[in-house]
Amino acid sequence: MKTAPTRHIGGDRSSRSLCKVPRMEVSDMRKKAITVMVAVILLAGAVIAQQKRQQDIDLQAAIRTETVDGDLNAAIKQYGAIAAKYKMDRATAASALVHIAECYQKMGDDQARKIYEEVLRNYSDQKDAAATATAYLGRARVVAPARGDRAVWTGPEVDLFGTISPDGRFLTYIDWLKTGRLMLRDLNNGTSRPLTKPSWLEPGPSGGADYSTISHDGSQVAYEWWDTGVSGDEIRIAPLQGGEFPPFRRLPRHDDVNLMAPYDWSPDGKWLAMFVRRTDLTGQIALMSTADGTLRVLKSVDWRGPSKIFFSPDGKYIAYDLAVDETTDNRHVFVMSSDGSRETVAVAHPSHSTVMGWSPDGRQLLFSSDVSGSRGLWAIPVEDGKAHGSASLVKADIGSEWSLGMTTSGALYVWKDPSATFVQVAPVDLTTGTLLAKPTDPATGQRFVASRGRPSWSPDGKFLTYTSCGLTGGGPCTIFVQTRETGFVREIHPRLSYFQQLRWSPDGRTLITGGTDLKGRRGVYLIDVSSGETSTVINRTDPSGYAEFGLNGQTILYRRRQNGVLVIMERDLTSGVEREVIRTPASGSFPVSVSPDHRYVASGSNEGPTSSLLLVPLGGGEPRELLRVAQPEVLIGSTIAWIPDGSAVIVGKVGADNRNELWLVPTQAGQPRKLAIDASDWNLQEGFRLRPDGKEIAFVGQAGKPGSEVWALENFLPASSAGR
């Protein structure tokens, strides 16, 4: 990370003290000016001291009124006067507000909650006041207990890209595990049927759907569709009723885009609220006509775009959230007139706030926020497209910032990932294929930083890196570097929005990764281990990733997608000359993994019904298949770990019984064998790495069941805003 250059004011500071005039000739006028200046400063200091004394007097008087006289109403007035009179002193103003709230608490008046919310909203920098407010609000001032909340679907199939139907019965989702198709889940009977075919996971010409949304009358679904090898996206609309693969209607393709996400239908069914990302990485909030696909661009935004967009029930407004700036994932919530005429800020906490939906009567805008220390569901009244009053916490600790939509009855459906990941390290015996001791967490004693993963060892085995990408997992990401001998951990904050696996250079000074920079550009980046300084090796808009150093650190190998085909490339860092190492079918997420002697690359391929592990000689020659498995088994492509002598690799696999397994696959002679290590609670997607001497293995454990959940949250709206 760059640090600002140190600046020194010329000369010794003591010589610049106003009490010591430099020994030089000065004019009488200058002497008088200096004298006046000194007098002014002394006077100002006296004034400030006097003001502080008066503040204390005023505050003590109010406290006496509250606690001795017991006159709470009078005390509230006194505290209110203090907050107004000393509003420039934020600590005093915040303290006065807390006193007001405490008075209301004693009176049993719900006004206390509003005051505490105001403290959090406007004085979150005042730690004592904010802590008091947080403590109060965290004691669940909810409208109703959680008995209405229920998990309606759990497991590895659950995905976050779809929406709920207005009656709460159906949910769209993508079957990432098996077919890649857009599916419709019947939450009443637990069955699913496909809406699209074929997909990128299946043989033949393929494409795929990602985002989808169900119309407000529950009759149609609109979804984004991309075709392999064809630029741009199109939106398709299909009826929701009927059997598998309902006939669809295409809206005209837009080929200057690399993402078109339909988030919501207008209530009258005529428009789709979209997020569009252009090929130049400009993001746009737009409305698309469902009749002819005409795009009305309302506003250009950050490339990350909103997490969701929701039409108000009367269709006059849309609500969305946007990142505040490129270096954080703090988000504010906005309301815009659907004709683009006006935008207002609904929520501007210094926190990660995401829009969740509207109450059925359109009078409340729901959003999730972590401003109170945990992720809660908040509601803010809205009138004529503007926030009208303060937000109130309607449900604490919902554990989700991702809405799947509201039903007409006022139930909010959310996606949750209740599991947490954490890096573990254990000694291993590769001969027996067992762990020699119980795993330990290298982050023990370190402050909690949400889920951590992607471990990577330095070439000498003395350091271990792992990453955390924030509470949402979407970045920005922090790299932790642990000195194994002492346990000391330091943090690196690369100037990247997101990145995947990290790999060390042979000299141990640099990390390489495939990722996304702060402007949304995907590429391959180098990170200085000491300073965190980030530099670009390859910056292109086509997907790149899974980079690794090659021979003696003079080359790199990385993966890119070209016209629907995954290609492993080798690039000379000095000359920039590149060559293609191998092409594979464009599916799956296999990395490149360089052998210890830098003679081979192990990689893989997921071709739909089967997945395979390949060995590619870097010096030329035919690739050799080491292992192939057929569904329901599947190779997990996130990590391929070489053993130190290069005679085998370790790869993860999901077995026929849906349990994680580790397999040792010889690269020269011998049969693959399953290791005895119990990897059932490992998160194989987050990777595992052998220490270079093969004596320890770092992996990612998972707390909680694998997979995610869909929850229905109910009974949180005021009766006046609740649905039918």
Next chain:
Amino acid sequence: MRLLFLSVLVIPLGLDLYMPVPEENPLVAERVELGRQLFNDRRLSRDNSISCASCHDPARAFSDGRAVPTGVFGREGRRNAPALINRGYGRLFFWDGRIQTLEEQVLKPIQEPTEMDLPVDEASARVGMAASDLSRALASYVRSILSGDSPYDRFINGDRAALSVDQQAGLQVFRGKGNCTACHVGPNFTDEKLHDTGVAWHEGQLGDPGAGNGRFKTPTLREVARTGPYMHDGSFNTLQKVVDFYDHGGNGNPFLDPELHRLSLTDAEKRGLLAFLESLSGTVNR
């Protein structure tokens, strides 16, 4: 073409429908028209010789074709007069980005000694309105100056014949090897941020510091083919020179923006890039 909310403006293809307009100065047709008159009113200069339009000529996409403008009494300005188009979408104003609202910006040139050199209260008195009204009217008019519906806009909205082969090739350079979209991005081809490209540095010495260390705001590229000379000081009189400058990686200095590096563009790539830049000239509503 699309209609804006009050039918005051026609938003051309390629621009956002939403334009941030302060609540205290809503866009009203009468105020826009008043602003247009004031924009052309020479009484707003000390010697009654120049108006806003003198340096922001509607016929030149609201630029003036000079390296630096000439103000009252023939005084020469310090920085190039930027093209006043699409500024209703702006977030920073002036080359150094020191002002954040149009309402504040429009009064500054009136007061600037090398431009119109007239105190605001005197300007108000001359035109017979309060300073706040003067500000609101001028800002409203500037908001109404829009450029869009260019061949580029038509191309990315589906008209594949709108750009020539050369221009399409240039678009690829613009977005790829040229790295132009690192700063010239979005519907207005500007990130509205401050960057040091080295233009203000000469042999290791900093001239105009701009916003500090030679940083200046990214200007729009709309209408760029007809709004030269270029850069904050107008030191580049052709787009070819601008392209060559960036191909060279800018002008090295301790604070050079990290996005700048040698591009090694071929002659064909430069030709395509120049052809593409010409496609950003569209319709200027004024």
